Amino acid sequence: MIECGFFIEALDSIRSAVFPGLLPPAPHLVALLEYAQQGNAPSVFLRNFQQVMYRLLITNPPWLAPNTVKKYYAQVLQCPRCKAGPWPFLETIISYCLSRDDTCHPLPGPVLPALLHFHRDLLAFFLKLFQGELHSVTTGEYVLLHGSGVSQALASGSLLYGSFWTVWERSTLLSSAVKRLTQLLVQATAEDYTEGEDKRTPLMVDTLVDLLSVVVEFWCQHHYKLNQHLVEKGLNDLAEHFAVLSQDVSAVVLAELVVKIPSTRLKLVMADAIFRNLCCRNASTVGDEPLSLKKMVLYYLPALETLAQSPSGIRLRTEPTFHSSTSISTDCGIQSTSVRVNESSLEKGNTLRGLNRVNAAGETLLHRACKRNQVETVLQILALPGTDVNIKDHAGWTPLHEACNHGSTSCVAALLRHYPPPVVNNQVDGVSPLHDALVNGHKDIAKMLLEHAGSALLRQTDGTGRTPLDLLSPSQRDELFHSAQVGDSALRKKATRVLNLPLLEAGSTLLAHLIFSYQLEKGLPCHNQLSGDKAHSLGHRLVRAVKKHSLQNVASGWTDQRAVRLLEDTKTLLELGRGCYLGQVSQGIKECKGENTLFLMEILEDLKWRGEELAADL
Known part of the structure; x- marks a missing residue:
């Protein structure tokens, strides 16, 4: 039927034959995909093709199947003409949805609405597949025919891993594919808020953010138990790369983008890098020491005042001046x-x-x-x-x-x-x-x-x-x-002066989500941890130590930097409870009626209350 041009009939025949353990021949699906990309397929064919793909994913998920099924998906999910692998095909899909010309081969143009919708559905399919692989690795449901459980070799053989990292790139998060995905996300974000555009990209931004989060979480979970420092370096490199690419994007837009990030660890490093870059663009330095609660309240809060007083409509030059x-x-x-x-x-x-x-x-x-x-x-x-x-x-x-x-x-x-x-x-x-x-x-x-x-x-x-x-x-x-x-x-x-409310709101959004993500990802001591056997609880020991001795004396000889950071955060929390640091927040910012600034003030007051509770529990 395919050879005779009866594509609709062939697709109907395949759709009725998709069952668990039964896969339609890959060359048939590839031929149907090539027909769909030519731009002449009717809408009903495009819709039925997506239904076949989703039914295939439900009945034969690659994370619950042998390697032959993974190879089958890798053979189907690639450009039917170029056949260069899943990532070039995925890059072409994203570029077409963003009306870009950098596709693996020319596609019908100008952009056809039906074909545009088809490619968006393909992108959503990729996302669902990768989300399934991430969920299976997270819950330990990634299985083989003769057993279950997650292994490093098994996760490395996943479709997601094979799509975004070559064999030589697997020790770094910032592979060439991840760099390109980040660049496409920045382009989509910039186009989404450009005046005069027809606003076709909001869903694309959300989808690309979810896709990048899945990719980052999968790589981090794969490497975290083996090398935590490698994971931290990879996250920081990705965040700095994004901050450099997005220097010309509005701070308000970037703040809204950070809010959309579902991955806590990715949101933490992205909010930090964007906030520091925003401060640099507005002539405020915040230091380059590792992120901590003290850094946020000691350096980032005063920087917020600088953002609030930055003249509206004026962007300071970032190039050197002599x-x-x-x-x-x-x-x-x-x-x-x-x-x-x-x-x-x-x-x-x-x-x-x-x-x-x-x-x-x-x-x-x-x-x-x-x-x-x-x-x-x-x-x-x-x-x-x-x-x-x-x-x-x-x-x-x-x-x-x-x-x-x-x-x-x-x-x-x-x-x-x-x-x-x-x-x-x-x-x-x-x-x-x-x-x-x-x-x-x-x-x-x-x-x-x-x-x-x-x-x-x-x-x-x-x-x-x-x-x-x-x-x-x-x-x-x-x-x-x-x-x-x-x-x-x-x-x-x-x-009393807030000269640039949008910039203040953007900075408040970034700092609020930065503090909130930091608490979720790193953990902060709270008075609930002092309940029960207080004398032997970790929280009680930390609070008692930093109240009686200097931080340097307590942490002398400690080699685990996570423990040192927790001790520093405990001391900062106690200082917040005594009213330190918050005095540098100007009255103008405190009285600002901006929604995001009010939210930040509530977070700071909550931190102060937690510090008071810690001190009172001793």
């Missing part, structure tokens, strides 16, 4: 200093030699310049694009810590006037920059810090529980109170 002007405050008043930094000055000048070198203590040139009060060097470094003003040495000290410790008043002023400004409430073993300045008798620097950050700094306690005011005599405290009031007044004027 001109900068910085003003510093001295005892004699305000002095404006313009510093020109170009490539020749970096090559010929002696001032910035060794910019990227660190000494045995991990100190950068910026650290050393702040210790020596070399303000000209500090200004030149701050003028360079990409300078991390919060960079830490091996002990955790930032350049601001060093400047406050050594009385480098001009350097402190330069750091505080830099955009974005440094984090002023960062503590190392309980020592904040304000503590550092007061302990060493630099009261002028202390005033400068308080005028910059307000009275919230006065509530910080060091490792022994002392506030900054405890370090002064009663007669000296009035001056600090006055400086704190000046800072509070300036912050109130600044805090």
